[in-house]
Amino acid sequence: MNPHLAGLIARLQEQPSHTGSLIITLIGDAIMPRGGAVALSTILDLCGGLGIGSGVVRTAVSRLSADGWLVASRQSRASYYEIGAGRRGEFVRASRHIFGPSRRPHVARLTLILMEAGESREALRNRLARLGFVAWQGVMIAPERPLPPSVAANVIAVTADADGDTMKRLAAKAWRLDAIAALYAGFIETYAALVGPAERFTPRDALLTRVLLVHDYRRIMLRDPRLPEAFLPDRWIGASARQLCAGLYAALRAPSELWLDHHALTRAGPLPPADSTLTHRFADLR
Known part of the structure; x- marks a missing residue:
């Protein structure tokens, strides 16, 4: 095993168990572009390469199945899992968030939401949070964006702007960017x-490293609101982390896909070829 990969695995084993999340990373990154279904034996093989025991993996897969993330099937004595139909949209959205550019890079104004007291207030707050809003000083704020009609009809929305330094200072406090920056610094380190x-990793080591790379980057990205440039500190470290991740992903992709070609299985045999979504990842940085 490559010593760099061995170090990453040792680091993984020092952390609290995130086996279910790691399997989601594997499925979403490597398996979804190839149809979204894979044999349990493939999952066990790769997780075993990361030092995760089969019993822990089986328990995690069972929990993911119970939550609808995966759907199980059997053929003879072999088990197979595919992404649950109701969860595919979440995999697609997560992939866009992780691998794609900011959707509103040039927005420089805020949308402020004021809500009246009432039984629907908490439900509205939760829905606004899913849309990218954050609570700040009694209001919900986000970079300027249109609201779904069903939300707009139940809130008071105001658009505001400020000078660049004020906007950056507000964003840093409201979205706690210092904490996210620290996570990115750890990722880069x-x-x-x-x-x-x-670039010299074997196909198996490349795939295992790719899983860990995306897993660690994904955990940060799910906390990162992907704010437009006008809201971010100068020389935002998240941009450097994204460049690093994209470069490593490009180096690991071909050999890791080669391992999947020859070793990963579905009910019908080898995995089908990857679709075009794989080559579109980080495309804006090329």
């Missing part, structure tokens, strides 16, 4: 040493 060596 962990993965910068792989630049160069990653």
Whole structure:
């Protein structure tokens, strides 16, 4: 095993167990572009390569199935899992958030939402949070955006602007960007040493490293609101982390896909070829 990968695995084993999340990363990144179904034996093989025991993996897969993330089937004595139909949209949205550019890079104004007291207030707050709003000083704020009619009809929406420094200062406090920046700094410290060596990884080591790379990056990205440039500090470290992740992903993709071609299985045999979504990841940085 490559010593760089061995170090990443040792780091993984020092952390609290995130086996279910790791499997979601594997399925969403490597398996979904190839149809979204894979044999349990493939999951066990790859998780075993990361030092995760089969019993822990089976328990995690069962929980993911109970929550609707995966759907199980059997053929003879072999088990297979595919993404649950009701969860595919969440995988697609997560992939866009992780691998795609900010959707509103040039927005420089705020939408402020004021809500009246009432039984629907908490439900509205939750829905606004899913739309990217954050609570700040008694109002909900987000970079300017249109609201769904069903939301707009039940709130008071105001658009506001400010000078650049004021907007950046507000965003840093409201979205706690210092904490997110610290996570990105840790990501860069962990993965910068792989630049160069990653190009020489074996197919299996490349896939295992790719899983860990995307897993760690995904955990940060799910906390990152992906704010437009006008809201971010100068020389935002998240941009450097994204460049690093994109470069490593490009180096690991071909050999890791080669391992999937020859070793990953579905009910019908080898995995089908990857669709075009795989080559579109980080496309804006190329």
